[in-house]
Amino acid sequence: MKNLSEGGGRLYKITYKREMAENTVCYFKVEAPRIARKAKPGQFVVLRANETGERIPLTMGGTDPSGGTIDLIFQVVGKTTALLRTLNVGDSIEDIIGPLGRPTHVEKLGTVICVGGGTGVAVMYPITKAYKEAGNNVIAIIGARTKDLLILEDEMKAASHDLRVTTDDGSYGVHGFVTDVLRKILDERKDVKLIVGIGPVPMMKFLCKLTKEYGVKTMVSLNPIMVDATGMCGACRVTVGGRTKFCCVDGPEFDGHEVDYDELVKRQRAYLTEEKVSMDQFKALGR
């Protein structure tokens, strides 16, 4: 009998672990064969690390359908991700639910620019690959604060036709922001059909402000707080084009020119106090 909840006792075993970006980003391969077979670029999973854990959404950085694993790439930002980072190969995650959300709508358009900032590059990677495979001319721009925080450069190079790299401090690639490079490209070429931007909310906000000037359609992938992620609770509501959408089922990708980023930032910060309490308690345990 097949077991949809994966790995027998609903345990999702970690088969590979790598720390990146000065140990601020963690890369797992996790056994989840059915999710691996079903997941499409742009979709995400929700996980619960252990019995007392919260449910957090994480985007898949890729899948290996034949090997039955999914790639989870996450930045250590709070208790749950800090706890996940303590897990090693052979350990298991209690629950992984997915694939969730609508897949990226990929079609052949011509020239497409994929812009990834910070850990957003992990989300961008499978999407970039898909646009290339669909026959588009793909220009990729990835950026980080500094050279050591840059992730997936080789992968993004392979997934695109032309990769540009930026660092805020000029330690590697172009000195500046991804938006600086993007503006240059948009000044040079008028054949850009679509821009996909994924990264921290301020990056997406300024990127969309820029692309709106140039009148180029821009999609962004949002990452608000979620609980069930099946459309049942509305925790992830975002305002898009003046209307409330549920990111978990209506997204995670939306027309970037229509998103209310200021509201999104505020909603993402709703539990800062509690997050600190959790983190302090976790640190006190000496983990």
Added chain:
Amino acid sequence: MAEKEKKEKPKVPRQKMPEQDPKERAKNFNEVPFGYTPELAQLESSRCLQCKKPKCIEGCPVEIDIPAFIKLINEGDFIGAARKLKERNSLPAICGRVCPQEDQCEKVCIVGKKDEPVAIGRLERFAADWERAKGDVFIPEKAPTTGKKVAVVGSGPAGLTLAGDLILKGHEVTIFEALHKTGGVLIYGIPEFRLPKDIVQAEVNYLERLGVTVEYNCVIGRIETVDELLQEYDAIFLGLGAGLPQFMNIPGENFCGIYSANEYLTRSNLMKAYLFPKYDTPIARGKNVAVFGAGNVAMDSARTALRLGADTVRIVYRRSREEMPARIEEVHHAEEEGVQFYLLTAPTRFFGDDNGWVTGFECLKMELGEPDESGRRRPVPIKGSEFQLECDMAVVAIGAGANPLLPTTTPGLELNKRGYIVADPETGKTTKPGVWAGGDIVTGSATVILAMGAGRKAANSIHEYLMNK
């Protein structure tokens, strides 16, 4: 002679269940009533007239033989009473707690004509609790294996009832649950103080002992479509629940601290945020809380807010007390605990601070006009009656809609105008061959017992279909 005496007006008054003091309980999540003692249960059971043509059975959506189980309690055979209940109802400990008996069995109880009706729900709860506490849970014999496979989508009351019925008939049953725990609304929706979660767990354990398989973390429509399941299963039952929160669509509703009741209760109940930071899921602990709506879910939200440390909790409802959809007992409990009621009041917009956190809302006073399509008098705004109230947290509990995730990925499944699945009320059959549906995803938000009734009807229909297949 004794029989004749019994038919006269009962001398024993309806027995109350001992319960936690309101002041005390408003600060904890323990269950409010303690339940009957054996003595109280037997005393209450003596009030039953053992009618020859019992109306109460007709009043019960799953037609429990009510006089028979009450008689067994009266005779002191509490385990026998529990088994009698389980002949018709696989979840008596749950129904004894959350069924609206005052609108069902107890409403038509003959004793209730002149006196208060027999406390059928409290007796049901007593018998089921007795059996569970004694650990003497009866496992009925299963019919020989049929080799037929049934997939059940959703593990709420409809799915659990259907799974229990079909496994006993010899079919292989697999439940697909989207969340990491079974029970549906019994787990994520109804708070611990009204329905302790170990009771739900015990009912699910019972089904697992019968041989039902549960697959967790499976969002059907995403990981598998209904059509994919149909390739492997002989029949499918959709008991998804309503599962789409409704908002009021007024300005400022996305300020932080404004929850849908689904989110608020899911955080507290399923994720155990009330135990934060022992459990990681956070929840806002508002001091001044507004809850919009006046159904059972609104009462649950208001009472949860009190237990999470609120000083003021207001139920804001646009109609009057008479139209409140909550059970009388729930309203009574909420009032006892200190929840305030702002009736004939409708919010028009929210206010927030620079961090995007809710700080209050504006309301309009309403008056009741002509009856609307629901038969209730329509609330009409009184011009110029705007006023403002402060709050640092709010819960929108104005009902649920149909979650479109599964229906929209299932071709051939007819939906009604509101997005609910069209199913035959007698059999649960949908317009898609091999697929049945029941519970809130068909009727819209209703009660646990009605969902169970729908599960039972669908189980009978599926059994008939499988045996003729």
